[in-house]
């Protein structure tokens with residue numbers, strides 16, 4: 301117990317799968333205490349079992365619910381101290397915007413953006429009380445240039461990017477770093493989501509476009525570096541690197557590609 305009191309602490313949403321799971325594993329292996337949060341209880345239990353014994357707690361919660369945020373953080377850190385809060389839970393939403401079910405659009409905004417807003421708000425006092433703390437948000441390469449065929453997903457990731465930059469400024473005086481990750485296609489269950497109006501899932505569409513998948517461990521290493529380092533945004537994956545370059549130096553080319561649905 302005495303030792304646990306001094307471990308650095310990571311609280312991660314979406315901790316029951318994919319990127320959250322990989323980041324939790326890396327930080328736990330490097331000696332951190334991890335709070336795994338997710339709406340998927342079975343996923344949480346499975347990830348907890350993979351981590352070193354006694355190193356992770358589980359917190360079943362929906363990131364859209366402010367009261368659940370408050371309860372989960374208090375449960376994880378009764379002494380009010382958290383080193384890193386990783387706002388990572390998210391869902392895919394692809395397919396044409398005009399034909400989309402409006403409730404699916406609202407759900408994407410609620411989880412991918414409102415959930416991050418609630419997380420940032422609830423986390424602030426814990427981070428402020430902890431020297432060298434960091435709020436880390438998962439944005440996406442879809443937050444680099446507006447992505448045709450994933451308009452609302454892309455818009456939520458731009459919103460996460462904007463919130464990250466703004467809070468990085470606002471919270472500097474509180475000694476809190478605010479960072480984002482901007483990965484392109486990472487090999488996680490998120491890519492299994494069906495593209496509405498087609499028989500294909502996101503993974504198949506990415507493969508058909510000849511684009512690469514980046515191993516999830518690369519994102520975990522990027523998260524580690526982002527928390528220690530000084531860059532506000534960290535891109536991960538070849539497509540993300542290319543988009544960052546193109547958005548800066550050849551935005552017209554990117555615009556034409558989006559118009560062709562690439």
Ligand code: NAD
Nearest residue numbers: 314317318319339340362363389390440485486488489490
């Ligand atoms: P994933 O599907 O493997 O994991 C997402 C987790 O979030 C799941 O365990 C899910 O249960 C959880 N979740 C969903 N809704 C929730 C809610 N309301 N409350 C709490 N938890 C909820 O996907 P992933 O690839 O690990 O995605 C993690 C983040 O990375 C997301 O924000 C996603 O947009 C982003 N991202 C993923 C990719 C990719 O290609 N996989 C690329 C860029 C960004």
